[in-house]
Amino acid sequence: MTETALDVESTTSRTPVLSARDIVKHFPVHGGGILRRRIGDVHAVCGVSFDLYPNETLGLVGESGCGKSTTARVVLNLQPATAGEVSFEGQNLNTLGRKEMRRLRRSMQIVFQDPYASLDPRIPVNEIVAEPLRIHGLYENGGKERVRELLATVGLRPEHGNRFPHEFSGGQRQRIGVARALALEPKVLVLDEPVSALDVSIQAGVLNLLQDLQSELGLSYLFVSHDLSVVRHVADRIAVMYLGRIVELAPAEELFERPAHPYTQALISAIPVPDPRKERTRQRIVITGDVPSPANPPSGCRFRTRCPKFANELSEGERKLCIDEVPELVDRGQGHPSACHYAETAQLL
Amino acid sequence: MTPTDPAATTGDTVLEVEDLTVQFPTDEGLVEAVRGVSYELRRGEVLGIVGESGSGKSVTSLAVMGLLPKTARVSGSVRFNGTELLESGDKELSRVRGRGISMVFQDPMTSLNPVYTIGDQIAETILVHNDITKQAARKQAVELLETVHIPNPEQRAKAYPHELSGGMRQRVVIAIAMANQPDVIIADEPTTALDVTVQAQILEALRTAQKETGAAMILITHDLGVIAGQADRVMVMYAGKPVEKGTADEVFYTPRMPYTLGLLGSLPRLDIKTDRLTPIAGSPPSVINMPPGCPFSPRCPLAEDICDQEEPPLEPGSNPEHLAACHFSYRVEGHEPTDLFRPVADDPLPAGATEGEVRE
């Protein structure tokens, strides 16, 4: 999390700990009636690729329904992919046997958004944190001590381990979720909106904790969030998603200083900053309308129906390309990849 | 509207809330949801109310609107254009609610009826308070939809709420809220459930509504960015009380209450690279059977003995308009969050359930 854009060179020369290639995930849409026949597909994720490097935080951002959580789940094999490949330290997960998969599972853990829903209310905290150890037959050998250690690591008092989740506040519950995720000494943590349900004063403590854990334990984070401010703070690199596709991928600072895709630009310009003078003088790129349904996405560039550039700047002839051809995620001279036929950097902050 | 806008500086008060308290007797004890809130809303201005969940923002507004459940114990005074609302009968109240003050909630379905078209619902709102024909009301309804930037308003007027997206529904609610030219629009977390690109649209629609009607607006949110962009004046709430009040610039640039400073230090910023956040230790207190003293004291880096004994009143410093409730506000002035708060990740927090960290 503390790496700067300058470190990216060295980052890319390393081997990724986690790689996703052309991930596709469709969900069937069923009709009404008794038969509930399949009448179509929701194209939740459409050809997403990324690499996550050791000790790196990759932010996956986008608005609701853009496919960021689905991507995270597919990567962890919590849901089967419709197509695509995921590899962990160079090993293709699709080709692994059950036993190897089980071993790899330990290396990748997830922390969910809702610290209320994701912890079983009937089980004391000690047991919640111990469960992964028991499942993998690691509890007998010093598990009790390990649980105490884990609770202390996330800033909770080990002596409170016999209490139940409802006796803890939201921020503390999220820490319990993190302790549990750390139990098997994973290399990768997938954090799905880990602080979105928390008030800001509490959020900050959890974000600092995640930052510390990363540098102490050398973890890699796939950090999924709708909150661009949080992602700027935690991520080394950021992938922006729109309707199932990554539209821009850049080192964090670069994304905010030189966003190239019209959607990223609109997103950055739409988010209010806690500074009244800046707010009064800021330029806004307002995009109209709502996100189209992923069951029936626009042809070509999926953002074109809301794109201010498409609407206000492009000629009829130029627009044809947006309608007919899916823009690839490649560097078009802006220094980092973006999926816009007419990518152009802008300065917004 | 900026603070220099003439309408905002006439000082003409439209809504005056004085020492409002709201309590709920419950099985767990007495919930002191609102513990003495006072504010004046000037004609045409935007007052932002900010605070974390459970700080009493919503209950304050529901009390103003007379929409609290029967179990609530309310005291204090709420004067709208000089009329005391807390003593008004149901009839007077519903007149005020329809014409004088309107409300926009987080969930638009709170205000919409699923079985009527949106055009009919807007027209109905107009008809209740105006002696005009159905036809004329319908025409106005379509115009209102246009004002809040609903595309194809003529057609959309015939749609039912479920046929619209969340953002579109919220626009309809705003159209209803402005239908009878209210003097006050209260918007309670109007964009919290929406995506940011849609949030920007809704904030713009609210602005339009406010300008077109000349209404004053109370904008309630937990989002300091939204407040910074929209509010002329700001009231920060903590545990049922305002703890800081001033212009947006005063509150953001020279906070006088440690809690406000702590909130600003906790925020990851879109516009600035931050290496380390400075969280506020602990969590907001439960407002059930509250102990004496300053409710922020257990989390406050400046706390001394007096803070646990005496709750500080909301008082001005050198600037008579900028109020803070802190015994040591002079020690906050001119400081950065990192001067006061330690940028540590985690004090071993005492386990103790305080609800109210999770947004509703």
Ligand SMILES: Nc1ncnc2c1ncn2[C@@H]1O[C@H](COP(=O)(O)OP(=O)(O)O)[C@@H](O)[C@H]1O
């Ligand atoms: N009907 C009710 N009965 C009991 N307690 C309530 C009721 N409504 C609200 N409260 C409590 O009042 C306090 C303030 O709530 P609220 O005004 O909703 O906060 P905010 O809007 O700032 O999040 C909270 O502790 C809440 O649980």
Ligand SMILES: [Mg+2]
């Ligand atoms: Mg509320």
